[in-house]
Amino acid sequence: MKIIMDYLTRIDNALAFIIKVAVTVLGLFIAFSMVGGIVFRALLGVQVFGLEELVLMAAMWLYMLGAALASRERSHLSADFFQAFSDNEALHDTMRLIATILSVVMAAFFVNWSYSLFSWGFEKGQVTPVFGIPQYISQGSLLVASILLLLYVLRDFIHDVSKLFRKAKAVAQ
Numbered sequence: 093m094k095i096i097m098d099y100l101t102r103i104d105n106a107l108a109f110i111i112k113v114a115v116t117v118l119g120l121f122i123a124f125s126m127v128g129g130i131v132f133r134a135l136l137g138v139q140v141f142g143l144e145e146l147v148l149m150a151a152m153w154l155y156m157l158g159a160a161l162a163s164r165e166r167s168h169l170s171a172d173f174f175q176a177f178s179d180n181e182a183l184h185d186t187m188r189l190i191a192t193i194l195s196v197v198m199a200a201f202f203v204n205w206s207y208s209l210f211s212w213g214f215e216k217g218q219v220t221p222v223f224g225i226p227q228y229i230s231q232g233s234l235l236v237a238s239i240l241l242l243l244y245v246l247r248d249f250i251h252d253v254s255k256l257f258r259k260a261k262a263v264a265q
Contacts, residue, residue, distance in 0.1 A: 108164060111157050118154040122147055142222030149220075152230040156237035163244040185259065189252040195245040202238035210235045 125147050132138045213228035220227065 104164070108161065111161055115154060115157050115161065118150045118157070122150050122154060125150075142220070145220040145222055145225065149225065149230045153233045156233040160237045160240035160244070163241045166244075166248060182259070185252070185256055189249075189256060192245060192249045192252050196242070196249055199238065199242040199245050203235070203242050206231075206234040206238040 125143055129140050129143045129147075132140050210228055210231045213226070213231045216227075218227040219225060
């Protein structure tokens with residue numbers, strides 16, 4: 093079991109590295125493209141056609157990969173208001189498990205929805221107006237992010253359940 097966990101950890105770390113590099117490159121591309129577009133338009137009087145569609149696609153991937161990283165690190169927004177009202181650690185763990193179960197259900201819906209959107213875009217063959225880039229490329233970011241979200245909340249679910257079982261086992265002894 094430890095060998096499998098080590099292997100999964102290596103895959104996760106490699107994937108996180110790739111995503112971080114992609115997020116950095118996309119962020120730089122968006123920033124320089126926006127500045128370049130402003131400079132060309134305002135200072136040089138030249139309209140750069142198609143720049144907006146490239147920035148929009150890059151932004152979609154940037155946001156979705158950023159959301160996947162937040163899910164990986166469990167640093168996404170959460171409303172853990174039970175911790176403010178109670179010092180009971182068992183209650184905190186139980187509420188965290190309930191929130192994780194709800195996240196698993198929602199992530200499964202997101203995967204289903206994003207797959208439907210991606211396959212619909214693939215079937216329709218929609219393209220961007222200037223460069224003719226298929227719309228399913230930006231829609232694919234939703235599918236990739238929702239799959240990663242589902243994998244990470246499943247990981248969190250397993251962690252939360254095992255934590256509760258360990259605590260219950262320690263109390264029973």
